[in-house]
Amino acid sequence: MDFKLSEEQQALKQEFEDFFKREMENAPLDYQNRSPLEAMYGSDEGWEFHKSMKKKLAEKGWLTMAWPKEYGGREAPVIEQLIFSEVQSYYRAPGLDGFGVKMFAPTLMLYATDEQKERLLPPIAKGEVQYCQGWSEPNAGSDLASLKTVAIKEGDHYVINGQKVWTTAAHRADHIFLLARTNPSQKRSSGLSVFNIEMNTPGIEVRPIEYMNGVHIYNEIYFTDVKVPVEERIGPENEGWKLTRATMNFERSGVGSFAEARRSFEELLKYVQTTKRDGKALIENQIVRQKLAKLYIGIETGRALAYKTAWLQEKGSLTFSAAAASEGKVFGTELRQQVANFATEIMGLYGQVEHSKWAHLNGVMIDGYQMSPGSNIAAGSSEIQRNIIAWVGCGLPRFN
């Protein structure tokens, strides 16, 4: 057993690091002091930077390195993907439209017609389009299968009516992949279908929802008699649930959280070494030291778990459990929350200050403090992840 990267992997890592380090020097002012979602989608400068980075990643072939060769990818080993995510997250670098590249594209590869694949995959691979994910509704959150948006077939098109909510980046996106009920007489996970829809289709109205700090990340979307050609339905009619499962199975190790946390840890370490209160450097304070020790342990143990998850996934090992992804997600988001909690506590009065000349560490920690509840809820809440860990990881019975 050994955790060492091979020479090629080491070289690849170096290449990623050199690239992101260089490119992030061109980031808009304040970009790296914001949480990733906020940085990418919350401001026009951030959005432009994300788009230009996307193109560069596409040119390097990094956007789609995990994709199968027949779709222009290079089927990069899971470990290489892990290294990429780790470096990209560490540098807080944008450029990856996860909705398109990691969620919708694999669904297309598995279920789309050849015509759809040829039309929809290349723009994603080239970093030319932005997708958003139209799943959640006001009354269908964790219990996604209870969704009510309908798509009724009328000749060569569907007519869509309903409402989606929490749609991240809908105000930036070119396309949405939508989950809607094509057979209203069927309940729950039956009678659903997946659609690819252009956001500028008449009848679609995007309304911003402000995140608690006032930033515009997510939206609600109203669909009123939206006509969508039959060719935009992906996969068989009424079997969309199966497609959503496939989508959800693509993201795995969660290593990005631990890399992000490590970056924050390093910033915090420097901060407590160089900041004085009551005549003493903060690092001399016992409570501060303990908090840092706890964070370090969380980051390193989480990272070890992520590496193991990637390793097992790489091998397609039978011992790889679907619970591992849930473990990485919940451990990672809660760790980032702990980083923000501890950092803002250590800062004392300055812990509350948002981006301004008074802010310590440029306000990045209070930003994380506000974003972390969102991370604990989005993409399957911490409670839902724990249900999965108990059912799949521990094999405990499921009553409902």
Place this chain on the structure above:
Amino acid sequence: MNLDFTSEQDMLRDTVSRFLANECPYDRVKELEETAEGYSPELWQKMAELGWLGLLFPEEYEGYEGQFIDMIIIQEEIGKAVFPNPLFSTVIQCGSIILEGGSEEQKKELLGQIAEGSLIMALAQYEEDGSYLSSGIKMPAEADGDRYILNGTKMFVMDANISDKLIVAANIKDKGLSLLLVDAKDTGITITKIPTIGKDNTCEVIFKDVRVAKENIIGSPGNGLEILEKINAKAAVAKAAEMVGSCKACIDITIDYAKQREQYGKPIGGFQVIQHYMANMLLAYDTSYNYLYRVACMVDEGEDFTAEASALKACLNENYKFVSERAVQIHGGIGTTREGDIGLFYRKAKSCEYICGDTDFHYENLIDKILSANPI
């Protein structure tokens, strides 16, 4: 990168696990806890025959040249069985000290005896004020001709009551901390077991005018600190491995129980509160387990692992207590009895916490190491 065990390592784990399941089920553990010796000499012999005691030593000292990771596997399985035995004190602490700092003669004489199971040893470092720091070691070793004279009290010496020899950390004037090999049966030594929650062989050892020949020093006068720090870090990793194994056993036992125990006409494992406890327990275990092997690999690669050893031990101190406490809770009343097995883990978690450094000690050590690696 290769995160798989070799087939030999899988076999080793299998052998240890089957041996312990057959020879020392939890009822036997509880019986052994009640005895004065606190271990089974018969099983100790069998462990020697299986080659575990000499596993870490080079061939020329009757060893098998195993990797540290092999010992970690054994320790993990020992932790699953909460198997009381002096491997940790004899092999992992004292054997490693001799290997690290001992003279050729000492290695030849002692390591072979350890490997064949005829020599049990204990490390006497802590004293009455309970400090883990080397500065807390106050006992003097007074030079007197060709001997040193020891006076004072050592505390929390694991397995002193069954040892043939002790390694004693004491200060030699003008030289500093040094390690001395002392005959445990010396008439000047009084050994008394201290009652602890772990019901183990934690002892007080009182030295009264104990004379030690100068050649019985390990290494040279004053190099005890360097050896101790290195071996204590290694031992912390090995102790953490035992604790990782114990967490796993707690989880497996508790999952079985939660599936089978019914209340309100349903298995309690179906209740979401119980499921979330279990999910948290599994998270604590999986992160600890994978980090353990990351650190163990560093030891085998000869990298500096002192910061990581502290991170790991502090992590397991907290996680083992957390996992075993929740395990008792999920068992309900039966979890609180001596008859039930899960209470064993709750007690051992607390005693393991103190071995090789408690959480606060390791937090401090970790931060010191991080700071010296990241000067401003």
